Amino acid sequence: MNKKSELQVFREYLKKNRLRYTQEREKIIQEIFATHDHFDVDTLYLTMRRKGINISKASIYRLLPLLIDAGLIQDVFFEDGHMHYEHIYGHEHHCHIRCIECRKIEEFTDPRLNEIERDLAERFGFKILSHKLDVKGLCPECREKIRNMA
Amino acid sequence: MNKKSELQVFREYLKKNRLRYTQEREKIIQEIFATHDHFDVDTLYLTMRRKGINISKASIYRLLPLLIDAGLIQDVFFEDGHMHYEHIYGHEHHCHIRCIECRKIEEFTDPRLNEIERDLAERFGFKILSHKLDVKGLCPECREKIRNMA
DNA sequence: GTATCTGCAAACCCTTTGCAATAAG
């Protein structure tokens, strides 16, 4: 049983909401899913431009809420004055550990987070929809660099 | 052994960095620590104004990085187009569970997060500086409200 | 006295939006 492609999922989402599948949207989605990396609007825009794909930022900004609603991407954190996103369709849910020096990001999952979620649901009576654990620190390389400076 | 007040901590921070203790800064800090609540710049600014304390937003914006650096406050999440802060000095570290409907925020701590931190430090070689677990869902009241609508 | 801080207003930057032309279904 093959997994549906991002584009298939998106087409179904559009049909259900009576929205339209355009060439611009297709190209943006292909670009987003072309790498595993996190992305932000400006970088995405410039990357496409460098490849000769000239789509306006407005179209990107207008597409993002649809992709989030369709479950294809999510915002991960706000930093340097703008939001950062990642695609989640086809990826196991994970959290991030980030180096504050070089900005490197590692991903991880931990079953204890699900236990915590369950306990929170019981304790506060919440229906839990999502969790995000964001850990910050210094990566091995940057620790070394800083150690040598001192 | 009495705990130092926020203002004392801040004065020491300023002295160490050759910065000045002004009436404006004192009033802003007093206002921030007057309640246990989270805050954002605009609300803080308007609250002070209503009390007849007219300090410019620029001064608030210029103070925040100092308070963060001094370990008195931290930013908690970016929402509705602006950053939200909380004071942390004198409070045990905690995480947040938020209702996406009514925006209610509950706080919690969980020792399993420290275990996760330790394991991450070992696994990735990071020196961990902070973690933020942000859980979103529906609070009991909003669940009920939504159930009744359906 | 000297360097920092303040308020103001302008600048900045990311994001959203109004509009007329274009394209999807």
Add this chain to the structure above:
DNA sequence: CTTATTGCAAAGGGTTTGCAGATAC
């Protein structure tokens, strides 16, 4: 043919900054 989408440029809204006067030390 009807309605959604696009690109553009302008507007929006939070945050930062240059500057001249005020203030801490």
